[in-house]
Amino acid sequence: MVLAGCGGRHNWLAAAGEEARAVETLFWIVLVGAGVIWALVVGLAVYAHRAEAKPHREREARRFILWGGVALPVLVVGGLLIWGLLILRDITADDGALTVRVDGERWWWRVIYDTPEGPVTTANEIRLPLGERALFRLTADDVIHSFWVPALGGKMDMIPGRETTLALTPRRLGNWGGLCAEFCGGAHALMRFDAIVMEPDDFAAWLAQEAQPARVAMDDPGFAIFAEEGCGACHAIRGTEAQGPVGPDLTHLASRDKLGAGIYDMTPENIARWITETDAMKPDIDMPSYPGLRGARLDTLVSFLMSLE
């Protein structure tokens, strides 16, 4: 199949969301329409080449040029413009059963669910209830990013100093891929996230769990290392004194599917490497590596992080 390369979780033809379907319908119509116009033009060219040269009547020729060359293109392009604008108006309209604020940072995603009980902060993973319209309020912290879950819909730019909106209404369960679609510097290609569509009940349970602070014992040796190494200056673990706003919230790190903004599996080995060889795992990022952390100390820190569910 021609589109084989587009298969999988980033497939924008997967029809996994209402908004992606709206764009897809328009896409097929434009594709078929363009095919018809192409065939007509080429057909005419062949005809003109083959046919015996004989003059057409001026009136007919003029009419043909006026309708075919002016009226038709203006109407078709105008119609498509209006159609596209109507889609845009719908997918940016300011309502949704659920509001999610996403802030693009180099090179990860700060995610805040607005719930009646207050904001719930997480990062690098977005979960959505099936069939409900979620409104994303998008901002950027440093440079322009672009928020895109091809299978569900979008995309929409995230612009510093401005808020843009985008709705996603998932229609298929699954783990869909999301990414930054606007070059934003060194690790741009590694700025990804999972968009996981769940049954509404499962989603509610997940969100309630995500709203909880971390269960960390006061004398947890892993947390002691976390604090000593200064990780808390950049990372927050709710329920502890670690409240750093610079990097991703780690309160429920281990319940995420992926590490490092959608690029590695969440395994102890990967976390250990993430801490000791940060630059090899994801070049250019704003987290220093800790090559000196080794042995039991590293193990304790990693198992502490893996316990943050």
Next chain:
Amino acid sequence: MAPRRKIVPPGDAPRVIDQGSVWILVAAPSIWAAHFLISYWVAAIWCAKLGRGTSLAEPRWIIAGLGALCIGAIIGLAVLAVRRYGGVFVIFEEITESSERGRDRFVGHVALLLCVLSAAAILFTVIPGMVLGQC
């Protein structure tokens, strides 16, 4: 001695956008550019002052009204291009005649096509304002 060939049309010195002047060529695209710029300014200032999600109700009517005015002016130019320059929309024989008359007809023809293009462009500037309706 043979009389010198006249370069200016008879009568007064040539007026801007009148027979013999090429200004008619740039007039229609300039109107379009001005409309685009003013629309942009109006919407940008409006939205900057009143914030996201504000209705575009008033500025969209300014943009549409201005659009109608501009298209009116362009129709006027098109009439000039036909009447004064003898421009036609579709030409059947090449205009190769090297004379005032030939040049005028060529300018008229091009000006007429540019009028159509500019009017369509103005229409396409107005449409998003009408459809989107909010900042």
